[in-house]
Amino acid sequence: MTKERVLSILLERKGDMVSGEALAREIGVSRMAVSKAVSALKDDGYPVDVKERKGYSLAPFDLYMKDYVVSMIDPVIKAYFYESLRGSSNNEAKAIAAGGNKDPFVVISRSQEGGKGRLGRSFSSPDGGLYFSIYLPSAMLSDGDLITTNAALAVAMAVEEVTGLSVAIKWVNDLYLGGKKFVGILTEGIVNLELGGLDGAVIGIGINANTVLSDYPAELRGAVTTLKEELGHSVDRPLLLRKCIENVIGFQKKDYLDEYRKRCFILGRDIVVNKMGRSIEARAVGIDERARLVVEYGDLSREALTSAEVSLHKE
Secondary structure (H helix, E strand, O other): OHHHHHHHHHHHOOOOOEOHHHHHHHHOOOHHHHHHHHHHHHHOOOOEEEEOOOEEEEOOOOOOOHHHHHHHHOOOOEEEEEOOEOOOHHHHHHHHHHOOOOOOEEEEEOOEOOOEOHHHOEOOOOOOOEEEEEEEEHHHOOOHHHHHHHHHHHHHHHHHHHHOOOOEEEOOOEEEEOOEEEEEEEEEEEEEOOOOEEEEEEEEEEEOOOOOHHHOOHHHOOOEOOHHHHHOOOOOHHHHHHHHHHHHHHHOOOOOHHHHHHHEOOOOOEEEEEEOOEEEEEEEEEEOOOOOEEEEEOOOOEEEEOOOEEEEOOO
8 A cells, every 4th residue: 555655665764855756656656646645644643744845754753553563563473453452452362362263363552451460460551561462372382381481581582682681580470670570471371161271372461661660650660660761762662562472472382491590580599479378488499390480498398389479578
């Protein structure tokens, strides 16, 4: 379509002016068609600068807009983009899968009112972040114990590739920069009740990308950070989103536990295990082959945890 071709050319020129005549010639349409395409882009919210007798250019802006994001993601996986969700991207993905869609897909939302974290907690999701849920059928998944750990490592390495920052992992599914959380991951299985097996899984990922600390509730500001805060500038969200999706898909069906262990910053440290309403002091001594956190208590007994919440003493 003419609109998409005009957008692609203006993006390639990185703010330089391009004449209507040059655009028309390159695309193979009339100048009137170019003018209509530019008007449509402006209606969609793209900051096209129009100068008489000079042409068109794109002002610098965050390219996190539906048409552009979907065009980036669709070659990798089917994408559903929402301006906002009253619930969460995980819930939306589960609803789409329940409607009969068994092929892999991703649900993306600018913001969500019902963001979900582990153990029923809410996940703050202001505009400026990256919030998406990837549905993968069972044939594309790792062993159930490794789905989340592989996804956590996949996102960590995507962030490092795009930003150059060094990312640490807190077992099992939180990513940290400088001792502060900036990514949460929630995996939910979809069970086939007739056969008793796993039909697929939804991997929900929330990244504090181009948000700032004032976007979050006061009680969270000392515990979280964002990519924008750490870098001092905005991150290319469409690029990071695509890299995360590619990695999450590519890292399934493989064993990345050794690399995961290297990045898990609580290993060898004193922690507090919170389970069944009790807080117990322990030491994190390892991660076993089923991605369970092995802890040692004061009486030297050991336990392999699957779902307990853990924290460092200082948290």
